[in-house]
Amino acid sequence: MGKLKLGTSDNLTLFIITIGTITAMSIFLPEKFLRLVNFQSMASQFPEYGLLALGIMLAMITGGIDLSVVSIANLSGVVGAMVLASHVTAQEMGISPATIIALAIIAALVVSLICGFINGVVITAVGVPAIIATLGTNGLFIGFAIILTEGHGIRGFPEEFLFIGSGEILTIPMPLIIFIGVALSISLMLKKSSQGFKMYMLGSSPIVARFSGINNAMVLIKTYLLSGLLSGIASIIIISRVNSMRPGYGYAYLLLGVLIAILGGTNPEGGRGGVLGLTMAIVILQVLQSGLNILGFNPFFKKFIWGLILLLVMVINFYQTNGWPWRRLVKRN
Amino acid sequence: MVSKLFKRNETYLFFVILIFSFVVTVINPSFLTIENLFDLVKSSSGMAILAIAFFVGLLSGGIDISFPAIAIAGQYIAVNTLIALGVDNLLLAFVISCAVGTAMGAINAFFISTFRMQALIVTLGTANIFHGALLVFVGTRAVNTGQLPDCFKAFGHLQVLTLTRADGTVYGLSIFAVLLLGIILLTWFVLQRTLLGKSVYAVGGNYESSKRAGINITNTLFFVYSYIGFLSGIMGVMHLSLIRYSNPNYIVDTELLKVIAAVVIGGAKITGGSGTLTGTLLGVIMMVILEKNLVLIGLSSYWHQFFTGFIIVVGVSITHYQSKLQKKRSLSFAD
Numbered sequence: 055m056g057k058l059k060l061g062t063s064d065n066l067t068l069f070i071i072t073i074g075t076i077t078a079m080s081i082f083l084p085e086k087f088l089r090l091v092n093f094q095s096m097a098s099q100f101p102e103y104g105l106l107a108l109g110i111m112l113a114m115i116t117g118g119i120d121l122s123v124v125s126i127a128n129l130s131g132v133v134g135a136m137v138l139a140s141h142v143t144a145q146e147m148g149i150s151p152a153t154i155i156a157l158a159i160i161a162a163l164v165v166s167l168i169c170g171f172i173n174g175v176v177i178t179a180v181g182v183p184a185i186i187a188t189l190g191t192n193g194l195f196i197g198f199a200i201i202l203t204e205g206h207g208i209r210g211f212p213e214e215f216l217f218i219g220s221g222e223i224l225t226i227p228m229p230l231i232i233f234i235g236v237a238l239s240i241s242l243m244l245k246k247s248s249q250g251f252k253m254y255m256l257g258s259s260p261i262v263a264r265f266s267g268i269n270n271a272m273v274l275i276k277t278y279l280l281s282g283l284l285s286g287i288a289s290i291i292i293i294s295r296v297n298s299m300r301p302g303y304g305y306a307y308l309l310l311g312v313l314i315a316i317l318g319g320t321n322p323e324g325g326r327g328g329v330l331g332l333t334m335a336i337v338i339l340q341v342l343q344s345g346l347n348i349l350g351f352n353p354f355f356k357k358f359i360w361g362l363i364l365l366l367v368m369v370i371n372f373y374q375t376n377g378w379p380w381r382r383l384v385k386r387n
Numbered sequence: 388m389v390s391k392l393f394k395r396n397e398t399y400l401f402f403v404i405l406i407f408s409f410v411v412t413v414i415n416p417s418f419l420t421i422e423n424l425f426d427l428v429k430s431s432s433g434m435a436i437l438a439i440a441f442f443v444g445l446l447s448g449g450i451d452i453s454f455p456a457i458a459i460a461g462q463y464i465a466v467n468t469l470i471a472l473g474v475d476n477l478l479l480a481f482v483i484s485c486a487v488g489t490a491m492g493a494i495n496a497f498f499i500s501t502f503r504m505q506a507l508i509v510t511l512g513t514a515n516i517f518h519g520a521l522l523v524f525v526g527t528r529a530v531n532t533g534q535l536p537d538c539f540k541a542f543g544h545l546q547v548l549t550l551t552r553a554d555g556t557v558y559g560l561s562i563f564a565v566l567l568l569g570i571i572l573l574t575w576f577v578l579q580r581t582l583l584g585k586s587v588y589a590v591g592g593n594y595e596s597s598k599r600a601g602i603n604i605t606n607t608l609f610f611v612y613s614y615i616g617f618l619s620g621i622m623g624v625m626h627l628s629l630i631r632y633s634n635p636n637y638i639v640d641t642e643l644l645k646v647i648a649a650v651v652i653g654g655a656k657i658t659g660g661s662g663t664l665t666g667t668l669l670g671v672i673m674m675v676i677l678e679k680n681l682v683l684i685g686l687s688s689y690w691h692q693f694f695t696g697f698i699i700v701v702g703v704s705i706t707h708y709q710s711k712l713q714k715k716r717s718l719s720f721a722d
Contacts, residue, residue, distance in 0.1 A: 119507075180704045181711035185450065185507055186647075186657040190703060193644045193696025201689050309515055312508060322505060354527070358519025364512035365498060372502040 068319065068334040075341045086348045094227055098220065098295060100340045101233035102127075103307045104333075105288035107314035108240055109281030111332055114315055115244075116277050117257040117324025118177065118184030123285045124308045125195035126169040128301050131289035132199040134162030135208040135299035138215060151212040158215070162293075163286045169195055170282020174275035199301035207300035211293070219295030229291045236287060240280075241329035249276055257324030306357065313364045314339060316371070339363075396654035396706075400669045404676065411680050418680070421550065422558050429561040431675045433622045433629065435668065436567060437646045438653075439574050440618035442667040445650060446578070447611040448591035448659025449506025453495060453514035454619040455643050460521045461487040462623030463635045467525065469536050477538040477624075485620035491517055492616020493609060500608040521635055529634040535627075543628035563625060570618065575664050583610055591659030644695045649674040652702040656710075674698070 079087045086092065106123045113120035137158035144154050169191070176187040221228045244250035252273045256263040264270050293299045318335035320327030339360075346356055373379070412419040437454055444451040461484035468483050469475070491513070498509045532540075546559030578584035586607040589597035598604055627633050653670025655662025677698070681690060 176700060176704060180708050182700075182703045182707045183657060185505075186651070186703050187700070189450075189644075189647065190651075190696050190699030193648075193692050194700060195696070197690070197693025197696050201693055204687075204689050309511055312511060316508070322508060352523070354519050354522035356519075357515045358523055361512040361515030361519060365509065365516070368504050368508070368512075369498075369502055372504070 065319065065328075065331050065334070068317075068331055068338070072334045072338050072341075075338050079341055079345050083345060083348055087345065090225065092344060092348075094222070094225065096340050096344050097230040098227040100336050101229035102288045102291045102295070103304070103310050104233055104314070104336045105236060105284045105291070106304075106307050107311040107318075107332060107336065108237065108329070109284040110311045111315040111318065111320045111327050111329075112240070112253070112277050112281050112284075113184060113188075114320045114322050115257045115324060115327045116253050116274060117260065118274070118277075119188065119312075119322065120173065120278065120281045121185065121188040121308065122169065122173060122192040122195055123281060123288075123311060124304055125192045125199070126166050126282050126285035127289040127292060127307075128299075128303060129169060129195045129199040129202075130162040130166040130286045131293045131299045131303070132202050132208065132301055133165045134158045134290060135211070135293050136202065137161050138211040138293070139208050141212045142210070151214055154212060155215050159290055162289050163283060166282045166286025166289065167279055168282075169285070170279040171275065173282065174278035177278065178271035178274045196301060203299075203301055205301070207298050209298035211297060216294055216297060219291055219293070219297075229295065232287065232291060236284065237329050237333060240284075243280075244328065249273065253277060254325055257321075257326070259325075306360075309357075309360055309364070310339070313360055313367075316364065317367045321371075397663065397666045397669055400652070400654070400666065400673060404669065404673055407673075407676060411676065415680075422552070425558065425560045425564075427675055427679065428564045428567075430629070431671065432561075432563040432567040433626050434642070434646060434649070434675070435671045436570055436618050436622045436625070437642070438649045438667055438671045439570060439664070440615040440622075441646050442650050442653070442655055442662060442664065443574065443578070443587065443611055444506065444615050445655050445657065446591045446659060446662055447587045447608065448594065449499060449608075449611070450657070451495065451506055451510045451612065451615050452643060453491070453510035453517065454615055454622075454646075456514040456518040456521075457488050457491045457616050457619040458623040458626065459635060459637065460491065460517050460623075461485065461620035462627045463521060463530070463633050464525060465624060466530050466535065466539070466627060466633050469538075470530070470534060475536045475538050477542050480536075480538065480624050481621065484624045485617050488616035488618070488620025488623070489613045490616070492613040492619075495616070496609040496612035499612065500605045525635070527635060529632065529636070532631045535631055535633075539624075539628045540631060542624075543631060563629075566621070566625065570621070571664065571668070578664065583607065587611055588660055591661075593660070644692070644699065645674060645678070648695045648698045648702065651699055651706075654706060656706060657703060 106127060109123045110120050135158075138154060141151055141154045145151065172194075173184075173188055173191055176182050176191065177184050180187075218228055218232075223231060244253070252263065252268050255266065255268060256270055256273050260270055263273075292303065296303070314332060314335045315327065316322060317338070318327065318332035320332065342359075343356065346359070408419060417423060437458070440454055441451065464487050465480040465484040469480055495506070495510055495513050498504055498513070499506050542562065545562040547562055547565055549557050549559035551557050578587065586597065586602045586604075587610070589600065589602055590604055590607050594604070649670040650662075650667050651657065651670070652673055653662065653666035653668070655667060674695075677694070678691065681694060682688070686694070
């Protein structure tokens, strides 16, 4: 019960910060921030790294981490893009664009699942800590993407495909719709399915989980399959929104993903984290980012700020669990 | 004695390197010449220093990924200070670069020891802070060869040993080799002959036990991360002297992976507490030989990153699979 309460209070803090940032932006930058276009552009930007952050969060809940999400997105994006780029020749052979698009999506998702499976196997069957396993596969996957493209970008996709990344339904951008759908399913999985329950158990204590009859290896493989799949979905949004694919895209998303997961209340040691907190963390960062862009800060400044926020949040988390230093001072006097 | 030698990872690695060098020399006779070896030492001593730095961090149980950012920050700040002051003094460049590096390392140590955070996450954050701060507050413009103070160029050319080819031209062993040797000896001495070195092993081996044994963990961690920063600072100046160009935007992630790969195939355990300096150096030699001869095996340069990732995955898999089997045999469930 105590743990549950802590979770809600964490989310409450985040909610207050979210409202605070949005209000601050609205007051200081009313003309530029409070516009439909701005909200639309924010909503089509964050789903790609939001999905990657979701993957990192899932791995963190089980006490691991997935540092290969960006590389998986790159590799599956490259494969998807290669299928898509063949659409002109395919049409000559009588294959409709719709089939090509479907094939591309399937190819990207299958590749991402294979990558996730490789991660899962290296972590469970071989017993390598997730942090170094995924650091290694990170190089492996992006390296494979570079081999496939020989470092060049891939472009020339069918028109219809671009709808996924830049289309909108009732002024709501498609990426946002996809993100909401995926986030809801992940939330349901974590809260209602046995897989979700086992993931939290495993993250809290792998030994206890093992002696409670949980197949730790199976749970972990499923977790990394899922985080791979999320990267695959992100890659589809990316290639459609950018309308091209070049290996190395979105390198900064790794830091951003880890930052979002931790800011959203995920415990990197495992056992805690949720979709609601993560979503609010995304909103906070996206609003801040949009504000920094409007104010004309250069991109390096953003890098600086993200790093700073990451450390700040971890320090605050530390004091929240271990007690604030001034409380000890008050007690002593 | 001999049987003990054969149980060690380093022995195998040594033989693999021997066999591989032999194969490469058969294909390409110019590989095993003194000139080529001198050249390899010069171009890879920077990587070797970073590998030693990463290795020390790993021993203490932390993965520090901020060293490429620290190296570029130290280098860029040092060269710009020299240009601004109009001084042409290499020693000053080293002092500035190492001071910047040590200070940044101390920042890492502060967060890691005070808040007991995972080193990887802390350094992921600080790497971005350092690099971002460098670009925002110091500058983004590259320093090219023309603006570079002469001392760097002279340092890059300095040779401690010169030999003459058959046709009368000379080649030699770069001063980098001496610097590298000095760092190897210093690190070896600290790790094997001082209490501080033993505490580094102890903290990495088991945090809780080392705490109860009365080891000053804060001091140990401050030493480890400051030392990593210090070595990165040295590497920054060396790298600048080698390529004679300083671009602050250039932060090498492939370099990071290569260094990790080298240390990991050297047999250092990624969870800390075990590993040898010899293994790390052999790992570096292995990586350098493999990388320089990738083309010989018939792989284009596009394969580099894939290959490095592959080596890391296989390297860690071997060491961890062994320990997993061992755990199974001793019925230990603790991870």
